[in-house]
Amino acid sequence: MTARLTSASSAPVRQSSVRAHNLALVLSTVAESADPPSRAAVAAVTGLTRATVSALVDDLIAGGLLTELDPPPRTGAGRPAAGLALASTGPAGLGLEINVDYLAVCVVDLTGVVRQRLVEHADQRPAVAADALTALGRLAARARHAAEADGLVVAGAALAVPGLVSAGSVLDAPNLGWQNVDALALLRGVPELADLPIVVDNEANLAALGELRVxxxxxxxxxxxxxxxxxxxxxxxxxxxxxxxxxxxxxxxxxxxxxxxxxxxxxxxxxxxxxxxxxxxxxxxxxxxxxxxxxxxxxxxxxxxxxxxxxxxxxxxxxxxxxxxxxxxxxxxxxxxxxxxxxxxRLGTNAAVRGAADAVVRGVRDDPAAWLRRVG
CATH class of the missing domain: 3.30.420.40 (ATPase, nucleotide binding domain)
Structure with missing residues (x-):
């Protein structure tokens, strides 16, 4: 009997994977539209049925990712369709940056608007890594509380560091005097951030991603x-x-x-x-x-x-x-x-902290199904 080999491309696709793909497709279609599209317009662009789009849109609205705008005034026969837009309340990204002479945090909502930004100017070189990151965590907690008071839900945080980073650890940041610092563990030790997914990356990488968006x-x-x-x-x-x-x-x-x-x-x-x-x-x-x-x-x-x-x-x-x-x-x-x-x-001196927050937002936009599971 000849063995049958199954490649990844020929393996059956799970229904949950199809739904995750379609949720991302609908969300990106709305995000990339020049004007707020109707449900029918999204169906036409994506090739999905109107019924499928309507169900997906309902889920995205319930999860705080989309909002449905009031239809424009009627100018002729027929009823104008309501347009869809990214929600300005709902999930947001928390950007964190530590550099040699300052700490910075910002909160960016799903539409890309900066909702909170705090900076503390101080030389970080005399501080040990744990103290510097604790101070950054306190600053981040202030921004998070202000954002949540404004109706946002912080989905996660990203830390920008001027050094070599691997798996959440700063292997070497010579200008800070850091070597083999587990930045991820230290930030998770801040009570106000302990419940958030956090990633750590090089500051220039995150700044480049922030600049890519604009x-x-x-x-x-x-x-x-x-x-x-x-x-x-x-x-x-x-x-x-x-x-x-x-x-x-x-x-x-x-x-x-x-x-x-x-x-x-x-x-x-x-x-x-x-x-x-x-x-x-x-x-x-x-x-x-x-x-x-x-x-x-x-x-x-x-x-x-x-x-x-x-x-x-x-x-x-x-x-x-x-x-x-x-x-x-x-x-x-x-x-x-x-x-x-x-x-x-285009983002000037804010590129790294803005790019860090954008990285979180981009994760939500790329995989809205994961966000809906978190809030469901």
Missing amino acids: AGGEQTFLYVSGEIGIGAGLVIDGQLYRGARGWSGEIGHVTVHPGGRACRCGSNGCLEQYAGQEALGAGEPQAAAALGIALAAVVNLLDVPVIVLGGAYATYFDRLRDGIEAELRRRVLTARLAPVTLRAA
């Missing part, structure tokens, strides 16, 4: 975050590239001056010693050139068409632009064929 159609770009340290997030065809171990983007430790200044990472001549926030504040004359040299190398290697400068670089963009573009013209092999677009981040 990028106006740009699907491939390099996001560079200028703080005390310098990180980068690479987005290719709308997807974040993380590298084999999830540690890509450490552009701040690209060598721009071999044998140059000592860096906190243990090497010499790293980009952040010449173009980090401290160097910019001190009026470093080589900042734009050093940054341009590093960025040109990235473009030559990866053929990135757009470079987005965020963090402090968004603030200093006008001061840095000419010097960076001069190096790109000089050093990028294809500069005359296809000049690189250089722009400031």
